[in-house]
Every structure is written in structure tokens, then in C-alpha cells.
Amino acid sequence: MTRLLGRLPIAVRVPLMGAAMMLLAGLVASQQVLTALTRTQEARLEELTRQHVSGLSLALGPAVLRQDIWDVFDTLDRAARADEDHRMVLTVVANDDGIVIAASDPRRAPVDSALSDHFDLGAVPALDEISLARPDIHMRVQAPLTYQGRTVGRLVSELDVADLIDERRRAGLFLLLFNTAATGALALLGYVVMRHMLRPVDVLARRMSTDEGHPTRFTEAEIPDGDTEVARLFRTYNDMIGSVEAKADAERRLAERERLVSLGRLSSSLAHEINNPLGGLLNAADTIESYADRPDAVRRSAALLKRGLEHLRDVTKAALDHNRIEDRAASLSAQDLEDMRLLVLPEVRRMEQDLGWCIEAADPSLAAYPAGPVRQIVLNLLLNAISAAGRGGSVSFAVQTRPGGVQLDILDDGPGLSAAARDRLMTSAPASAAGGLGLRIVREMVNGLGGRIESARQDGVTRISITLPFAAPEV
Amino acid sequence: MTRRRFLAGSAAVSTSLVAGTSSAQPAFRFGLTPVFLDNDAIVVEQIRSTLATAMGRPIELLQRRTYQEVTALLLEGAIDASWLCGYPFLRWKESLSLVAIPVWRGRPLYRSYLIAARNDPAHDLASLEGGIHAFSDPDSNSGWLVTASDLARMNQTPDSLFRRTIFTDGHRNVVRAVANGLTRSGSVDGYVWEVLSQVEPDLAGRTRVVSRSEWFGFPPIVCRSDRVNAAEIEAFSRALLSMQDLDAGRVMLRTLHLDGFARPELQLFDGIAARMAEVGPQP
Numbered sequence: 001m002t003r004l005l006g007r008l009p010i011a012v013r014v015p016l017m018g019a020a021m022m023l024l025a026g027l028v029a030s031q032q033v034l035t036a037l038t039r040t041q042e043a044r045l046e047e048l049t050r051q052h053v054s055g056l057s058l059a060l061g062p063a064v065l066r067q068d069i070w071d072v073f074d075t076l077d078r079a080a081r082a083d084e085d086h087r088m089v090l091t092v093v094a095n096d097d098g099i100v101i102a103a104s105d106p107r108r109a110p111v112d113s114a115l116s117d118h119f120d121l122g123a124v125p126a127l128d129e130i131s132l133a134r135p136d137i138h139m140r141v142q143a144p145l146t147y148q149g150r151t152v153g154r155l156v157s158e159l160d161v162a163d164l165i166d167e168r169r170r171a172g173l174f175l176l177l178f179n180t181a182a183t184g185a186l187a188l189l190g191y192v193v194m195r196h197m198l199r200p201v202d203v204l205a206r207r208m209s210t211d212e213g214h215p216t217r218f219t220e221a222e223i224p225d226g227d228t229e230v231a232r233l234f235r236t237y238n239d240m241i242g243s244v245e246a247k248a249d250a251e252r253r254l255a256e257r258e259r260l261v262s263l264g265r266l267s268s269s270l271a272h273e274i275n276n277p278l279g280g281l282l283n284a285a286d287t288i289e290s291y292a293d294r295p296d297a298v299r300r301s302a303a304l305l306k307r308g309l310e311h312l313r314d315v316t317k318a319a320l321d322h323n324r325i326e327d328r329a330a331s332l333s334a335q336d337l338e339d340m341r342l343l344v345l346p347e348v349r350r351m352e353q354d355l356g357w358c359i360e361a362a363d364p365s366l367a368a369y370p371a372g373p374v375r376q377i378v379l380n381l382l383l384n385a386i387s388a389a390g391r392g393g394s395v396s397f398a399v400q401t402r403p404g405g406v407q408l409d410i411l412d413d414g415p416g417l418s419a420a421a422r423d424r425l426m427t428s429a430p431a432s433a434a435g436g437l438g439l440r441i442v443r444e445m446v447n448g449l450g451g452r453i454e455s456a457r458q459d460g461v462t463r464i465s466i467t468l469p470f471a472a473p474e475v
Numbered sequence: 476m477t478r479r480r481f482l483a484g485s486a487a488v489s490t491s492l493v494a495g496t497s498s499a500q501p502a503f504r505f506g507l508t509p510v511f512l513d514n515d516a517i518v519v520e521q522i523r524s525t526l527a528t529a530m531g532r533p534i535e536l537l538q539r540r541t542y543q544e545v546t547a548l549l550l551e552g553a554i555d556a557s558w559l560c561g562y563p564f565l566r567w568k569e570s571l572s573l574v575a576i577p578v579w580r581g582r583p584l585y586r587s588y589l590i591a592a593r594n595d596p597a598h599d600l601a602s603l604e605g606g607i608h609a610f611s612d613p614d615s616n617s618g619w620l621v622t623a624s625d626l627a628r629m630n631q632t633p634d635s636l637f638r639r640t641i642f643t644d645g646h647r648n649v650v651r652a653v654a655n656g657l658t659r660s661g662s663v664d665g666y667v668w669e670v671l672s673q674v675e676p677d678l679a680g681r682t683r684v685v686s687r688s689e690w691f692g693f694p695p696i697v698c699r700s701d702r703v704n705a706a707e708i709e710a711f712s713r714a715l716l717s718m719q720d721l722d723a724g725r726v727m728l729r730t731l732h733l734d735g736f737a738r739p740e741l742q743l744f745d746g747i748a749a750r751m752a753e754v755g756p757q758p
Binding site: 068069070073074077102105106107110111112 | 607609638639641642643644648651652655656657658
């Protein structure tokens with residue numbers, strides 16, 4: 001039940017609970033009224049019985065003392081006849097020894113019989129113990145008969161309380177009907193009112209659950225009138241949507257900038273890469289020009305020229321591939337990793353570094369991943385490692401197939417990640433304004449591929465390991 | 476009869492004449508006993524006003540619960556006359572004289588009834604043995620003496636035959652006691668029972684007559700013997716004897732289910748005297 005209630009939307013649950021509380025309040029109120037009525041009736045009955053008993057006591061005293069059967073009967077008979085409400089069903093008067101002197105109906109309690117033969121005296125309440133708890137239309141009460149200060153006998157009366165019980169039953173029935181109707185109406189009203197009040201919350205919840213990924217603002221017409229908290233909630237929601245959109249926009253622009261930055265760094269090293277062999281190539285061209293009549297020299301120079309130009313073509317192609325955005329959804333291949341080597345090699349050389357390169361994964365494993373993000377991740381981390389290692393340092397890159405995924409390791413012997421850089425790479429904490437966003441973009445791309453990042457530093461070597469699962473989560 | 480009517484008529488004239496000059500006279504004090512249908516104050520008031528009209532002087536009615544009390548009032552002169560049972564009258568016949576006797580169903584006679592509950596199987600006095608019995612008054616002929624003397628004939632007493640006996644101070648109360656089951660049986664004035672079976676059939680109908688006695692002289696109106704010739708007693712006697720000639724008197728007689736009043740004769744009470752002899756002297 002609780003679970004069922006818990007599953008209901010708040011716009012239904014709260015009105016339902018309101019209605020339930022109304023019903024509960026109605027029940028409690030009815031119970032209170034009935035209890036009060038019973039108390040009033042008991043007080044009335046006690047007063048009535050007290051009058052009945054004290055009146056009889058007064059009239060019977062001398063006759064009971066004399067044990068005058070006729071006088072006792074005559075008094076009881078007259079009292080019964082004078083009782084217009086016919087409340088007294090039976091009154092039995094006994095002497096001090098519990099022997100019946102006379103009863104208002106002598107056939108029920110004959111003269112000289114034992115009072116205890118007619119009543120279970122232990123169960124007959126005294127005057128101050130009267131209760132209407134048992135729904136018996138004949139209520140019994142017993143009282144001692146005193147005359148001139150001493151107890152001369154005992155009186156047991158059976159009173160007809162059918163009218164009181166009927167009155168209570170009718171009151172109970174009326175209360176039940178009235179309260180059912182009233183609380184039912186109030187509960188319905190409460191449900192409708194609360195439902196109406198909670199409608200904006202419902203609207204907000206629907207908007208949030210259906211607009212997943214593409215939140216839209218509420219129009220002014222959709223925002224409730226006035227400056228209520230609900231209206232403020234709607235406006236705040238609109239503001240939040242604006243912030244989310246602005247953030248996503250900023251991130252897009254930053255990612256683009258980052259790509260351009262790495263491109264800039266690449267272009268300068270590419271310029272070197274192209275410029276360096278140019279001297280050799282020009283020399284080869286000069287040789288061909290100068291020794292055109294020497295076929296062996298020409299052939300040798302032409303071969304040199306061809307190799308140089310092929311290298312230039314490969315480098316240019318790698319650079320072009322890296323920036324060809326439309327191809328970024330293509331599957332990763334060993335060629336992509338080779339491209340990365342070509343792209344960073346000029347920078348490695350410029351920095352006079354030692355580059356280790358170990359690819360132990362074949363195309364079938366690599367094809368599980370999109371080329372674009374992986375290339376961006378690898379290039380970013382390699383350039384970062386080269387920069388960290390410094391002039392004359394060592395950088396290495398390894399790709400291994402593991403059970404369930406592929407592991408990429410980037411190592412360098414630089415001074416290690418700064419705290420800010422580590423935060424950007426390893427956590428989702430807001431990035432500080434200072435410093436590049438390359439590492440944060442790496443993190444987001446790895447997350448996007450369902451992978452995880454580990455970093456470790458041992459013996460002066462910084463290792464960043466990226467593990468990418470084969471089955472990338474569906475996004 | 477014609478002579479009586481004439482006398483009654485002239486008495487009515489004379490009493491009405493007296494009534495015209497009666498305002499200063501002291502009240503005539505009349506004692507009533509529980510022989511009567513004493514449950515109805517209206518009847519008592521009717522008797523008082525009718526007698527006052529008939530006698531032409533105020534009447535003071537004194538009611539007492541027992542014959543003993545009324546007899547005492549009469550003997551000490553606290554009342555001028557009283558309606559008494561034949562039994563106490565005979566006990567005090569040296570001091571009391573008869574004034575008039577009611578006529579019921581054409582005769583100045585009545586009987587005693589032994590009654591039991593309607594569905595009681597008793598068929599005679601002996602078969603009521605072991606029960607509780609209701610008497611009217613220890614000084615009542617029909618309500619005590621008749622049954623006591625019947626028992627004496629059986630060599631029994633009320634206390635030996637019955638488990639318990641009670642006195643109810645009135646014949647109507649005997650009927651109430653038996654009808655309600657307080658007692659199994661009762662001794663009651665036959666006149667009262669017959670009248671009750673007409674005016675209160677719900678009450679008398681719950682009882683039945685087990686046996687009826689022989690006829691006795693009806694409870695008479697008596698006065699002290701030393702005042703029997705006093706003028707007011709004579710006037711009272713005339714008023715009673717002429718009651719059936721008065722409109723109010725006829726209404727009163729109808730209420731009492733009586734025909735009228737007659738001059739009493741002592742031998743009407745011989746039956747009661749015989750019964751008294753059978754039970755012997757009582758305290």
C-alpha cells in the first residue's frame with residue numbers, strides 16, 4: 001500500500017492524503033460525539049436511577065423494617081404504575097438476609113425466595129457503577145435500603161433503557177451518515193483544491209521528464225500568474241535551462257578552441273617537418289639538374305626525392321585526417337595510431353626527445369571505438385606528455401588488448417601532473433579559469449566512451465592509463 | 476314501599492329546608508372503612524357532597540386504613556357514624572347501634588369469596604394448602620372471619636394451612652395481591668369483587684372465585700348506642716333511606732353499585748355471630 005502510494009505522483013498523493021486525513025478527522029469527531037453522548041446518557045441514567053432508588057428507599061424503609069409484604073408490594077406496584085415511562089421493569093426488595101420480601105412482579109421473584117436465585121448479585125452494578133457499555137435494553141442496578149441510618153434490606157431494579165440505547169444508535173447512525181457525507185464532500189473538495197494547487201508542479205515534473213536532453217523554457221503564458229513561489233519556481237527553472245544551454249555552448253566553443261590550439265602546435269612542428277627535408281630534396285633536384293647525363297646519379301636523386309615527397313605526403317595526410325571532422329565517426333584503426341606517431345614525431349624531434357611506441361592491438365579490437373574521440377584523446381595526452389617531459393626527455397605510448405577492453409598508456413619522465421591538471425583530468429570538479437581545458441576535454445571524451453582514467457607516478461615516471469571497454473555504453 | 480317513599484320524600488323536603496339554614500351547623504362526621512372502593516377519591520367526594528346535600532349540613536369524611544381504627548374513632552366519639560363491617564359491629568354491639576343497611580342486588584346481604592389466580596387449579600380451601608394467603612383485615616367478616624371459621628371447621632388455622640398470611644387493609648388490595656401473584660389466594664368481600672369485575676375487569680379478571688360463602692348481613696352504617704336517638708343521627712338515617720329519591724343520591728348509588736339503604740334488622744347478622752362462635756374469642 002505504502003509502495004503503491006509512493007509510486008503515485010505528488011499531485012495525486014498529497015490530495016489523497018488530505019482526503020484521508022479529513023476522513024480520519026471525521027471518524028475521530030464521531031467517536032468523540034458518541035463518547036460524549038454515552039457519558040451524558042449515563043449521567044442522566046444515573047440521576048434517574050438515583051431518584052428512583054432514593055424515592056423507593058424512602059417509601060419502603062418502614063415497611064422493610066417491619067417486613068410488611070403488602071406494604072412493600074403496594075409501594076412497588078404504585079411506583080410502577082406512576083412510572084409513565086415504564087422504565088421500571090422489575091424491582092425486588094429483600095431483607096437483610098437476602099430473602100425476598102416482595103417484588104413489583106411477584107411471579108418473577110416470589111415472596112420468601114432468595115434474591116440470589118433471581119440475580120447474579122456480583123454482576124449487578126451499584127448506583128455509581130452504572131454503565132451503558134453493554135447494549136442490553138434491561139439494565140440492572142442494586143442498592144442497599146437504609147432506614148433511620150441502618151441498612152434494613154437490599155433493592156434490585158431492572159430498568160428499561162431501550163430508549164437510551166435506541167437514541168444512541170440513532171445518533172450513531174445519523175453521525176455516520178452525516179459525517180460520511182460531510183467528510184466525503186470535504187475530502188473531494190480538498191482533493192480538487194490541492195490538485196489544482198499542485199497542477200504547476202505536475203506541469204514542471206512532466207516538462208522535466210519529457211524534455212530530457214533538450215530542456216525548453218516555459219513561455220510567459222505558461223508561467224502561473226502573480227509572484228507566487230510556484231511562479232518563481234518556473235522562472236528559476238527557465239534561468240537554469242539558460243545556464244545549462246550557456247554552459248554547453250561554452251564547452252563547445254572551448255573544445256573547438258582546444259582543437260585549434262593543438263592544431264596550431266601541430267602546424268608549427270609540421271612546418272619543421274616539411275622544412276627539414278626540403279633542403280635534402282632541393283639538393284636532390286640540384287643533383288638531377290647538374291648530373292642529368294649520369295643516369296645512376298639521377299636515379300639515386302629521384303629515389304631520394306620520391307621518398308622525401310612520400311614522407312611529406314604522409315605527414316600532410318595525417319594532419320588533414322585529424323582535422324576532417326566528417327570522418328570522426330569512422331572506426332579506429334592501426335593507421336590512426338600511426339598517424340598520431342607521425343603528427344607528434346616532429347615535436348619529439350624538435351624537443352630532442354626519445355619516443356617509445358608499442359602497439360599490441362590489431363584492427364579487429366580497435367574497430368570497436370570511434371576514431372575521432374580516440375585520436376583526440378591520444379594526441380592531447382601525447383602532446384601534454386611531450387610538453388611535460390621537456391627537452392631531452394622520454395615519452396612512450398603503448399596500446400594493449402585486455403580482457404574486456406583496450407588499455408592506452410602514456411608515460412613521460414616529466415615532473416608529474418600539477419594538482420590543477422590532475423583535478424581537470426580525474427574529477428568533475430569545476431575547472432579553474434587558469435590553464436588549458438585539454439585535460440578536461442580528455443576526461444569528458446573518456447567518460448563518453450564509458451572508459452576510466454588512472455594516473456600513477458613511479459620512479460620519476462608519470463603514467464596515465466585509459467581503459468576503454470569494448471561495449472561502449474549506449475548514449 | 477309507598478309509605479317509605481312518602482317518608483323519604485318528606486325527609487328530602489325537610490332536609491332541604493334544613494340545608495337552607497345550615498351554614499352555621501358543625502359538620503357531621505362520618506367514618507369510612509376500607510370495605511369501600513377506596514382507590515377513588517372522586518367516589519369519596521361524591522359521597523360527601525351527596526350526604527351534605529341530603530342532610531343539609533356539612534359532612535366531614537374520615538377515612539382510616541383498618542376497621543380497628545374506625546371502630547376506635549366511633550367508640551371514643553370522634554365521629555358521629557361510620558360504615559362498618561358486621562363483624563366489628565357484633566364485637567362491639569353493646570356500645571353500637573344500627574343506623575341503616577345498604578341494599579345490593581335487591582337484598583341487604585352479601586357473601587365472602589375465596590379467590591385465586593385465574594389459572595390456579597385450586598377447587599376448595601383445602602387445595603390452597605401451603606400457599607400465601609391474603610386477608611383484608613383481621614376485623615373483616617368476609618375478609619378474614621369466614622375463611623378462619625371455615626378452617627376451624629377443618630380443625631385448621633390460617634397459620635397451619637397456609638405457608639404465610641398477609642393483611643392488605645382493603646378488599647381491593649386482596650384482589651390486587653392475588654391478581655399480581657403476590658399471594659396464591661385471598662379472602663374478599665363478594666360485593667367488592669363483583670363490582671370490581673365490572674369496573675376493573677382487567678384486575679378482577681385475573682382472579683377467579685374458588686368458593687362462595689353463605690349470605691351475611693351487608694356491612695351496616697352504625698353509630699354509638701347512646702346517640703342513636705340524637706336528632707342528627709335521625710336526620711342522617713332519613714337522608715340515607717331517601718337517597719334513591721335524590722338525583723345526586725341516585726348517581727352516588729350507581730357509582731357504588733347499590734340499590735339504596737334500608738332499615739337494618741339485627742338478625743341479619745346472625746350468620747356472622749355463628750361464625751364468630753366457631754373461631755372463638757379473638758384479641
